Amino acid sequence: MTVSKKQLVGLGSAAVMASMTFGAGVAMAQDGELRGNIRVVIGSTSTGGDTYQNSSIVVDKLAEQLDLNMKVDAVGASSAFRTLDRDPRGNTLMIFHDQSYLGFLYGVQGYENIFEKYTIGPTVAINPGNAYLVPKDSPYENLDEIIAAVGEGKEVRVAIQPGGVSEIGFSALKNAVAIEYPGQEDNLVAVNTGSQADKNQQLYDDQVDMIHGSVQANEQFTRLPEDDQKAMRFVWLTARQDTIEQAPEDGMGQTSREQLLEYVEPNVTVTMGDDENFTFDKEFFFLYNKEMDSGIVDQIDEALAEVYAEGEIQEVQKNSFFIPNFKPSDEASEYLKNKMSRYEEIIENIQ
Amino acid sequence: MESGLSSLLSVSIDFETSHLVFPTIIHWILAVLFAIILVTKVIPFLAAVKRGERTLPIVGESMDGFRFFGTLALIIAYFYLMAVVGNMFPYTGYGFLFVSMPFVFLMALMYLHEWTKKAVVIVLINAIIAPSLVWFVLAKLFRITLP
C-alpha cells in the first residue's frame, strides 16, 4: 500500500502550524520587559578571554535576578553588532569594552559610532590589567627612559595589535613624546601584530623593544630569571591608580597590589598636556539596539543595581581580577562619551 | 652583483595595503595555472566534445532531475524557513526543531523509492524523533544556541 504525496505534505505542514500555535504563547507578555530567552553576544570570539569571562559572571547573576534564560555567545565584534542590529525586541543584548568606540576612532572597517547607532547600557567591570612590558634585560629601566630615548632620536619599536585597546596606550605614548620632544614622535614605531602569542614572539625574536600585554597573561613571565629568553618586566600599567587600589591585596599570581601600584601614575606618568596624565581602564558595558524599549533598559539597570547591592558579584569579579564598576545606563553613556572624546584628541594629535 | 641581488629581493610592504599583497600573488599564480590548463586540458577536451568523443560535464550527463533539484529546493527552503521561524521564537531553538521535522520527512520521502506503509511510518517517526532528540540534547541539555 502506498500513501499519496499530497496527504503527507499536508500532514507535514499541519505539524508546523500546530507547533507554531503552541510556541506563540512564549512571545506574549507585556511590553517594556525582557521575555523569553535572552542571548548576550560579545565582541570577542574567544571563550577563554576576559570579555567572555566577565560577561558570563554578570549574565549569570542577571539571569538569576530576572529569572530568565540568558546565554553568552562569543560571536566576535562584527557578528555581534550585526546580530544586535537585527533585533529591537530585546532578546539580543551585547557586552563589549572600549574597543567598540576605539575601533571607530581608529577608523577600522566595520566599526561605527556606537553613541549614535546604539543605546549604551550600564558598565559592569574594569579589567585593570592593560600593560606594557620590556624584556627583562632591556636597557630601559622604566617608561621615562623610553620616552627620553625616543626624544633623543633612538628608535623604539612596540608590538601592538592595531586599531583599538592595544594601540591606545601606544598612541598616548607617542602623543607624550610629541609634547615633550616635538618632532621626535616618529621614532616610536608600532609593529603591528596579532595575538598575545605573536607579540611575545616578536620580543623573543628581538624584532621589538616593548610589547603590549596584560597583567593576567604576562605576570608569570615577569617572574622568570633574567637569563631566560622569555623573561620580561612591566614598565607601565595604563589603569588609574584608584582602579589598581581596588584590586585584591594579593594582586595577580605572586605580584602583589603593592608591586602593581609601582607601574601606575603617579609613579609612571604619560602626559596628555595641560598637566593631565593619560590613563586607560578597559571597561565592560552593555550595548542595546537603539529601537529597544526603554522599559528594558530600566529593567536591566534596576536588576543590576540590586545584584551589585547584594555584594556577592563583587567578590566573584575580584577573584577573577576584575574591578567591579557598576554605572547605570545614563551615567555610563555620559561617562563613556567623555572618555571617547579624550582619546579622540590624542589620536588626532599624532596624525 | 651581491647588492643587485639583495635589492631585487627586497620588498617593502605598506601596512595600509598589506591586505592585498597575498591575494595579488595568488591571482597571478591562478592566472598562469589557468592559462596552462586552458591550453593543455580544456581546449583538447572541447575539441573532443566537438568530435563527439566526450560529453560536457553536467549538461551532457543524465541526471535524476526531480531528486537533484528537489534536494536543492528543500535545502534552500529549510535554511530560509529555519531562520524565519526561529526569529518568531527568539533563541529557543524552535526554528530548528519545527522546520527540521518536515524537512527530514520530505527529504526522506523524496529519496524513498517504494512508498510502502511501513517505510513511510518509519520515515515519519524518524522525522519526529530525531530532530526532537537533537533539539533536547543540544538546546536544552547543553544550551547550545540553535536557530
Added chain:
Amino acid sequence: MMEFVSLLDVTFFLLAGFGALVGIIFGAIPGMTATMAVAVCLPLTYALGLNNGLALLLGLYVGGISGGMVPAVLLNIPGTPSSITTTFDGYPMAQKGEGEKALRVCVVASVIGGLISAAVLFLFAPMLADFSIKFSYVEKFLIILLALSVIASLSSNMLVGIFSGVIGIWLSLVGVYSISDGGNGKTRLMADFMEPYLYEGFSLLPVLIGIFGISTILLEAEKGVKSELTSDRLKLGKGGVFAFSIFKGRFTNLVRSSFIGTFVGMLPGVGGSAASVLAYTQEKNLSRDSSEMGKGAPQGLMASESANNALTGGALIPLLSLGIPGDSTTAVLIGAFTLQGIQVGPLFIPENANTWYIMMTALVFANIVMFFLMFFAIKHIAKVVMVPKHILYPLITMMCVVGAYAINYGIMFDVWTLLIFGVLGYLIQKIGLEVAPLIIGFILGGQAEIYFVKSLESFGTLSIFFTKSPIAVVLWLLILASVVFSIVMSLKSRAKGRQDVLS
C-alpha cells in the same frame, strides 16, 4: 610529589571516562567537533571544581578528536577538521567493505599517538616550549609551505591538483585581513554588499562539511539515491578482518606521525589540521610503498590518526608552559583555568604541580578509555552505513546544519556557507577539479598569508626565508624533497600508465 594521588577519586575517573564517551559522540557526528564539546561543557566545570572539571574537559578533548575518524571513514565527511586526511584512505577502504578494519586501525593509531604525545608533554614540556619559540613568522610560513606541498603528491593530476589548491587558498582569503591575526582589518575579494555576511570570510567547519557532506548528497541525489543496501559494502570480505599484524613494519610511521602531530600541535597558530596533513605528507614521501596511499592504504590512516591524536598532548605544551593555546580546543580550555582563577604561563607547572599531575593522569586515562570504548564499539558503530540512505541523508543534513550554526556560537551565514560549498563541491567534482587539494589550500591559506606577509613586513626582503635560521634551511630541504618526490612519482605513474596502454 605523590600527594596528588590523594586528590584523585572515583568521580575523577568517571568524569574522564564520561568525557571521552561524550567527546567520541560529538566527534562522530558530522559537524560537531571536539572544540564544541569542550565549549559546551565549559560552564559545568565551574560546579565541578578544577580537578574534576579538567578530567571532564580532557576526556572530551581526547574523545572528540578521536571520534572524528568515524564519519571520515564511513561517510567520507571529516568529523573534525583534523581528520580530513583520514578520509583519503578510510573511505576507499569502507567502500571496499573494510570499514570496520579501517576503524580499528584508526583506533589503535589514535591511542598510540595520544599516549606518545602525553609522554612527550610530561617529560619535555618546558624544554619544547623553549624550542617552539624559535619558530617565528618565517619558520611558521615554511611549515605551512611544507604542508601545502602535499597537494602536489596528493593529486591525481599534478597541474589540476595545484590549480585546485590555489583556488582553495584564494577562497580562504575572502573577507577581512583580520586584525586579531595582525592584519590591517580591511576586506578584500568581495563586493561591498557582501560585507555583512562575508566580513569574517568563510569559516572552516561549514566549508568542510559543505564540501564533503552536502556535495556528496547532491551527487547521490543526481544519481537518484539508489536504495542499494549499503551494508553490502560493509560485509566482511576476506581482507576485511583486522589483525594487529597490520602494524608490522609500520612502527616508524606511527612514531614519526605521532611526533609530527605533537610538534605541530605545539606551534601556536599552526596547530590543528596542519598536523595530520603534514604527517600524511611525510608518510607519502618517506615510505617505500606509498603508491597505494589515497586509494585505501592502512598506512595513510595510521599517519593521519596518530598525528591528530598526538595533537592533544602537543597543543597542551604551549598552553601549560607559555600560557598560549596550541589549537582551537585548547583555546577554549584556557577558559576552564581562568574560570577557576588559575593562571597558565611559564610558571604554571612548577607552581601547580598537583594540577599538572592530575591533568596528565586524566589525559592518559582518557586515551585508554577512548581506546576500549571505541575498539569494542566499532562493530556497532560501523553499522551506521547500514542505515538506508533515505533516512541517513536527511539526518546528515540536519546535523551539518547544527554543527555549522553552532561552531561560531550561532551565525546563520555559516549555515548558508554549507549550501554554497555543497554546490561548489558538486561543481568542482563535475568539471574535474580535485577536492582534497582545494580543501587543504583552504585550511592553510589564511595562515600562509599572515606568516608570509608578516615576515616580509618585519624583514623587508625575500632572502630572509632562506637565511633566517638553520631551522629554515632544514625546512627548505624538506620542502625540496617533497616536491622532487612528487614529481618523480607523477612521472613514474605516467610512464606506467603508458606501458599499460601499450601492453
